[in-house]
Amino acid sequence: MQIALLLPCYHSQKLSQTVTAVQAQIDICTKLWPQVGFQLWLIDDGAGSTLADEIAQLKVSVENAHKLCLSRHFGYDAAVLAGLASVAADAYVVIDPEQPTMIETMVSMIDALVVGGYQVVGFGNKRRMIFRNCAFTAQVKRALLQGASRHVFALSDLQDIGFKQKRLAWIGSLPKRQAPPWLLWVIAAVAVIALSFWPLGATVGNVILLGFCFTLWQRRQPGGPSYVISTID
Numbered sequence: 001m002q003i004a005l006l007l008p009c010y011h012s013q014k015l016s017q018t019v020t021a022v023q024a025q026i027d028i029c030t031k032l033w034p035q036v037g038f039q040l041w042l043i044d045d046g047a048g049s050t051l052a053d054e055i056a057q058l059k060v061s062v063e064n065a066h067k068l069c070l071s072r073h074f075g076y077d078a079a080v081l082a083g084l085a086s087v088a089a090d091a092y093v094v095i096d097p098e099q100p101t102m103i104e105t106m107v108s109m110i111d112a113l114v115v116g117g118y119q120v121v122g123f124g125n126k127r128r129m130i131f132r133n134c135a136f137t138a139q140v141k142r143a144l145l146q147g148a149s150r151h152v153f154a155l156s157d158l159q160d161i162g163f164k165q166k167r168l169a170w171i172g173s174l175p176k177r178q179a180p181p182w183l184l185w186v187i188a189a190v191a192v193i194a195l196s197f198w199p200l201g202a203t204v205g206n207v208i209l210l211g212f213c214f215t216l217w218q219r220r221q222p223g224g225p226s227y228v229i230s231t232i233d
Contacts (some may be wrong), residue, residue, distance in 0.1 A: 004089035008079035025106040046073030071228040093135040109135040119163035131155040
């Protein structure tokens, strides 16, 4: 069994220490499951020259490390999508370098896949699931890529994908939740009503509504590659 570890990197602090912590988790997993092999993929999501140089050095010095470079910054989900589309493996573990405290959960994620028979592993509480750090099988990856061909790719799609899932406890404070579309419409309506009392309010209100409509349209636009790969090494 081959597991690909995907680390999207953009403005990660202390990346070398993060990779060292990941290697320590790999060593633990290798002792627990000798039949499992690991590939570490550092995804350069348009990082600056300093971080890009650090990624290149880690690729050379770390065993089974690989580098995937995007042509510019596309965002976290797009970097993960590029990794999924480019890397062949039996399972995938996504690790956010900006959340170093979550690295110690890697053994629990892999245990859920290898021993527990789960196909999707995420984090959160009773009301909310978070997939910024997550693990899933190749079968789930195929379903994600199929969905990405129809709408904009997001790791949050894992919550509704329908495979056997396990929820682990998130360590630390939960990341901020993105505002839902209905809240944008409420804000737009309130702004338009408030501006109606101003002589130029109708014009400004129409501009605001157009802006919100365009934002929502972007979220619902058809899928497809939302990244451009420059190098794979």
